[in-house]
Amino acid sequence: xxxxxxxxxxxxxxxxxxxxxxxxxxxxxxxxxxxxxxxxxxxxxxxxxxxxxxxxxxxxxxxxxxxxxxxxxxxxxxxxxxxxxxxxxxxxxxxxxxxxxxxxxxxxxxxxxxxxxxxxxxxxxxxxxxxxxxxxxxxxxxxxxxxxxxxxxxxxxxxxxxxxxxxxxxxxxxxxxxxxxxxxxxxxxxxxxxxxxxxxxxxxxxxxxxxxxxxxxxxxxxxxxxxxxxxxxxxxxxxxxxxxxxxxxxxxxxxxxxxxxxxxxxxxxxxxxxxxxxxxxxxxxxxxxxxxxxxxxxxxxxxxxxxxxxxxxxxxxxxxxxxxxxxxxxxxxxxxxxxxxxxxxxxxxxxxxxxxxxxxxxxxxxxxxxx
Amino acid sequence: xxxxxxxxxxxxxxxxxxxxxxxxxxxxxxxxxxxxxxxxxxxxxxxxxxxxxxxxxxxxxxxxxxxxxxxxxxxxxxxxxxxxxxxxxxxxxxxxxxxxxxxxxxxxxxxxxxxxxxxxxxxxxxxxxxxxxxxxxxxxxxxxxxxxxxxxxxxxxxxxxxxxxxxxxxxxxxxxxxxxxxxxxxxxxxxxxxxxxxxxxxxxxxxxxxxxxxxxxxxxxxxxxxxxxxxxxxxxxxxxxxxxxxxxxxxxxxxxxxxxxxxxxxxxxxxxxxxxxxxxxxxxxxxxxxxxxxxxxxxxxxxxxxxxxxxxxxxxxxxxxxxxxxxxxxxxxxxxxxxxxxxxxxxxxxxxxxxxxxxxxxxxxxxxxxx
Numbered sequence: 001x002x003x004x005x006x007x008x009x010x011x012x013x014x015x016x017x018x019x020x021x022x023x024x025x026x027x028x029x030x031x032x033x034x035x036x037x038x039x040x041x042x043x044x045x046x047x048x049x050x051x052x053x054x055x056x057x058x059x060x061x062x063x064x065x066x067x068x069x070x071x072x073x074x075x076x077x078x079x080x081x082x083x084x085x086x087x088x089x090x091x092x093x094x095x096x097x098x099x100x101x102x103x104x105x106x107x108x109x110x111x112x113x114x115x116x117x118x119x120x121x122x123x124x125x126x127x128x129x130x131x132x133x134x135x136x137x138x139x140x141x142x143x144x145x146x147x148x149x150x151x152x153x154x155x156x157x158x159x160x161x162x163x164x165x166x167x168x169x170x171x172x173x174x175x176x177x178x179x180x181x182x183x184x185x186x187x188x189x190x191x192x193x194x195x196x197x198x199x200x201x202x203x204x205x206x207x208x209x210x211x212x213x214x215x216x217x218x219x220x221x222x223x224x225x226x227x228x229x230x231x232x233x234x235x236x237x238x239x240x241x242x243x244x245x246x247x248x249x250x251x252x253x254x255x256x257x258x259x260x261x262x263x264x265x266x267x268x269x270x271x272x273x274x275x276x277x278x279x280x281x282x283x284x285x286x287x288x289x290x291x292x293x294x295x296x297x298x299x300x301x302x303x304x305x306x307x308x309x310x311x312x313x314x315x316x317x318x319x320x321x322x323x324x325x326x327x328x329x330x331x332x333x334x335x336x337x338x339x340x341x342x343x344x345x346x347x348x349x350x351x352x353x354x355x356x357x358x359x360x361x362x363x364x365x366x367x368x369x370x371x
Numbered sequence: 372x373x374x375x376x377x378x379x380x381x382x383x384x385x386x387x388x389x390x391x392x393x394x395x396x397x398x399x400x401x402x403x404x405x406x407x408x409x410x411x412x413x414x415x416x417x418x419x420x421x422x423x424x425x426x427x428x429x430x431x432x433x434x435x436x437x438x439x440x441x442x443x444x445x446x447x448x449x450x451x452x453x454x455x456x457x458x459x460x461x462x463x464x465x466x467x468x469x470x471x472x473x474x475x476x477x478x479x480x481x482x483x484x485x486x487x488x489x490x491x492x493x494x495x496x497x498x499x500x501x502x503x504x505x506x507x508x509x510x511x512x513x514x515x516x517x518x519x520x521x522x523x524x525x526x527x528x529x530x531x532x533x534x535x536x537x538x539x540x541x542x543x544x545x546x547x548x549x550x551x552x553x554x555x556x557x558x559x560x561x562x563x564x565x566x567x568x569x570x571x572x573x574x575x576x577x578x579x580x581x582x583x584x585x586x587x588x589x590x591x592x593x594x595x596x597x598x599x600x601x602x603x604x605x606x607x608x609x610x611x612x613x614x615x616x617x618x619x620x621x622x623x624x625x626x627x628x629x630x631x632x633x634x635x636x637x638x639x640x641x642x643x644x645x646x647x648x649x650x651x652x653x654x655x656x657x658x659x660x661x662x663x664x665x666x667x668x669x670x671x672x673x674x675x676x677x678x679x680x681x682x683x684x685x686x687x688x689x690x691x692x693x694x695x696x697x698x699x700x701x702x703x704x705x706x707x708x709x710x711x712x713x714x715x716x717x718x719x720x721x722x723x724x725x726x727x728x729x730x731x732x733x734x735x736x737x738x739x740x741x742x
Contacts, residue, residue, distance in 0.1 A: 090458075129522065129524065158469030162469060162498070163499075164500045165501065
């Protein structure tokens with residue numbers, strides 16, 4: 001089904017921004033980033049933005065390749081973790097671009113996890129009213145999820161991702177070998193988004209994951225490369241039809257009604273995003289059996305696959321009332337009920353539906369919430 | 372030719388953003404802003420952003436009309452003058468939007484001069500990845516120039532307008548009666564941009580200005596309404612063809628090579644923008660006679676019209692070297708020469724052309740620069 005070391009490349013076209021994103025999945029591709037960037041950009045200067053730890057590991061390889069391709073490079077480090085998404089770091093990036101002499105036709109390269117892409121992508125979206133950028137995601141979550149779709153953002157004290165822009169990268173370079181140094185827990189959490197894509201929009205991907213769960217769970221580079229490529233292509237098909245979060249794209253929010261609420265209710269210091277989404281998917285599947293005609297057998301397949309990746313079955317004890325409050329703040333809940341993306345069958349999601357609060361409450365309690 | 376009190380309305384369509392801007396010029400229109408906004412937006416909440424002085428004068432009328440149209444309004448004041456375009460005030464606006472509970476389908480209304488539109492428009496462009504906004508420009512410069520085209524931006528220590536977005540307003544409401552309280556000098560400076568539009572792209576507008584110079588210079592509301600409407604329509608024709616600053620839109624930079632350099636060389640504490648552009652246009656016309664075949668008679672017509680509006684003939688004494696340095700920083704000049712938009716005849720501009728430095732130097736000295 002997959003051959004290790006294989007390179008895959010395809011294009012995502014977005015209607016709204018009249019832009020193309022070229023996606024390349026290449027084990028070892030980091031060392032050839034310069035050629036990839038040169039095909040996509042006539043820039044003279046490149047600002048390479050990375051979080052401190054990632055940049056220390058990968059920036060030298062990246063800068064060498066970019067320099068060989070004729071780019072004048074400037075490296076700009078940002079802090080690790082979500083705090084990099086504060087407005088002050090956006091302003092610092094803009095100042096860095098100014099100091100680097102980055103012009104309208106120049107390029108930003110973001111290397112790191114989703115946080116770095118969100119921040120550097122937003123800085124690129126707004127520098128001189130928009131310059132091109134290339135994403136080089138180095139976590140599985142960023143490689144399969146946040147690296148495409150064009151959403152960039154920073155956080156404000158009032159909430160996450162409140163300020164941002166739709167600004168798809170001209171290119172995304174995924175090097176699955178960067179996952180070798182990714183902590184096991186983070187890799188498993190990233191797999192939750194692959195499972196989500198299969199369950200919500202791609203039955204064949206779901207079946208492939210069931211077959212290859214062993215090598216995927218073991219973190220074999222070739223297997224991960226295929227999982228990433230299939231996941232990105234499925235996401236691309238959706239995003240191309242619906243660049244904003246309105247129509248078909250809502251399918252990709254499967255598991256996220258509870259996932260987001262759980263993260264927020266634990267002040268983002270609880271489960272990892274993928275872990276919270278895993279609990280969210282299990283709960284959405286339970287509600288799907290009850291309200292959308294999902295077969296109990298299909299629900300069990302989802303649970304079994306998540307188990308293979310050692311993703312949590314239950315949430316840490318969290319008050320139901322706090323979860324409801326977070327869903328309300330997220331505009332997912334009101335007096336009438338809570339909006340959930342349900343799956344009538346594997347590979348198919350419905351548009352978000354209002355589920356009565358009492359059914360949601362029961363499902364949350366079943367998932368480990370406290371009454 | 373014009374009837375005082377007449378209302379004019381038209382639509383600008385921009386290719387890139389697949390967006391329409393509805394432009395309405397209506398004396399006294401401020402008191403009917405709510406109806407205009409309601410036609411363009413289904414928002415529940417509106418954040419009304421104005422600079423302190425302008426907001427004090429106009430916000431009550433505006434808020435009353437918006438409330439009558441069923442909007443829940445929140446007023447957010449920003450400081451007067453260019454310093455409002457600092458990153459800290461962008462962040463303050465975002466926080467204000469959060470406090471006002473402004474959602475994706477809600478609306479920002481910016482009331483004031485170009486600075487307020489630039490700042491509030493950029494905040495709207497980036498709030499939740501883009502919400503609609505309506506501009507209510509209250510200076511002549513903003514009414515004829517910065518209110519359309521979709522450019523929004525803030526300043527950084529490294530330079531003006533370095534961070535921003537293309538985000539056209541869904542509507543622009545121009546109430547020429549707001550100009551009654553505008554200082555005479557600011558009104559005359561605003562007329563420089565009207566003259567520019569005539570000279571660069573609309574010979575009929577230029578001829579109209581020559582005929583009606585008396586009532587325009589006197590600030591008669593009806594005359595100004597017509598000048599604004601004709602100027603905006605001419606600009607709209609250009610912007611629709613070229614949303615970024617590449618092709619035909621460069622014509623609108625007539626007078627701005629020197630205009631921008633002069634403002635920067637005097638650290639933005641010298642001539643007003645329109646005054647600097649007036650000197651810039653006179654110099655560009657002199658170069659156009661020399662290099663682009665403009666007739667000496669046409670140059671005299673431009674000078675005479677600018678004289679009617681008491682716009683300056685010469686710049687304050689400014690070192691030629693400093694002007695060249697500013698043009699270089701603005702990417703208008705290099706070792707080979709300086710890029711100018713010239714006018715072969717009234718109403719027609721050429722694409723920017725490289726003019727030899729010695730010719731530019733002579734023209735600058737003639738315009739009052741110091742050797």
